[in-house]
Amino acid sequence: MNLKLKAVSESTNPNPNDTAKRRAIDLANGSEIIYIPRFLPFEESWKWFDYLNKEIPWTRPTLRIFGRSCVQPRDTCYVASLGLPELSYSGYQPHAYSWDDYPPLKDILEAVHKALPGSSFNSLLLNRYKGGNDNVGWHSDDEKLYGLTPEIASVSFGCEREFLLKKKKPDKASQEKSSDDEPVSKRQKKSNHADQHSFTLKHGSLLVMRGYTQRDWVHSVPKRAKVEATRINLTFRHVL
Numbered sequence: 216m217n218l219k220l221k222a223v224s225e226s227t228n229p230n231p232n233d234t235a236k237r238r239a240i241d242l243a244n245g246s247e248i249i250y251i252p253r254f255l256p257f258e259e260s261w262k263w264f265d266y267l268n269k270e271i272p273w274t275r276p277t278l279r280i281f282g283r284s285c286v287q288p289r290d291t292c293y294v295a296s297l298g299l300p301e302l303s304y305s306g307y308q309p310h311a312y313s314w315d316d317y318p319p320l321k322d323i324l325e326a327v328h329k330a331l332p333g334s335s336f337n338s339l340l341l342n343r344y345k346g347g348n349d350n351v352g353w354h355s356d357d358e359k360l361y362g363l364t365p366e367i368a369s370v371s372f373g374c375e376r377e378f379l380l381k382k383k384k385p386d387k388a389s390q391e392k393s394s395d396d397e398p399v400s401k402r403q404k405k406s407n408h409a410d411q412h413s414f415t416l417k418h419g420s421l422l423v424m425r426g427y428t429q430r431d432w433v434h435s436v437p438k439r440a441k442v443e444a445t446r447i448n449l450t451f452r453h454v455l
């Protein structure tokens with residue numbers, strides 16, 4: 216099967232402007248989202264989906280969250296370049312597979328790098344949501360190994376799901392500091408404005424989180440009762 220990506224070349228993309236249709240959402244205070252709904256061509260994206268669904272060694276690990284064991288509500292797999300510090304989250308340390316084990320991942324990575332000049336990703340967390348019960352709860356990807364301003368490039372395949380972003384609550388100290396010069400009503404109005412964003416992540420789309428998004432915001436893919444189909448998501452990251 217030839218899965219070599221031609222996504223960003225004009226020859227296979229009927230409308231090369233599609234890849235240029237990127238939306239930049241300024242989350243203020245140095246956080247930014249880029250969203251490209253039609254990043255990869257539709258048909259090729261189904262080939263990627265089938266390949267990933269079949270070939271990736273998916274596992275559903277048991278995590279420890281607030282001292283409790285729970286099965287992660289989605290399948291996962293981790294790929295990373297050799298010699299990087301190991302990833303660990305919620306008491307789970309995934310095995311790091313090599314890019315050479317799944318060569319098509321290198322082609323997707325190449326397309327991502329082409330769309331984001333200057334970025335260089337060396338690890339990848341894959342998630343598979345087998346229906347609407349599978350989800351990822353509110354979190355930020357703020358592990359130390361990604362540094363203070365991680366860039367995370369997220370490519371989605373298959374079933375469309377909602378991706379939510381919500382501003383973290385400011386801690387008490389900074390709340391009190393900013394309360395000196397403004398009445399409460401005005402402050403609350405201000406803080407309600409655009410403190411949440413929602414994206415329906417399309418088959419073949421690319422969403423990028425940048426700057427202080429992991430420090431100041433949380434994100435999630437919530438349960439959806441009516442969803443039955445499978446979604447696969449790839450998040451490319453740079454381990455320092």
Ligand SMILES: O=C(O)CCC(=O)C(=O)O
Binds near residue numbers: 340351434448
């Ligand atoms: O599936 C998604 O779109 C998000 C996945 C995610 O947030 C993560 O892997 O950290």
Ligand SMILES: [Fe+2]
Binds near residue numbers: 354355356434
């Ligand atoms: Fe995340």
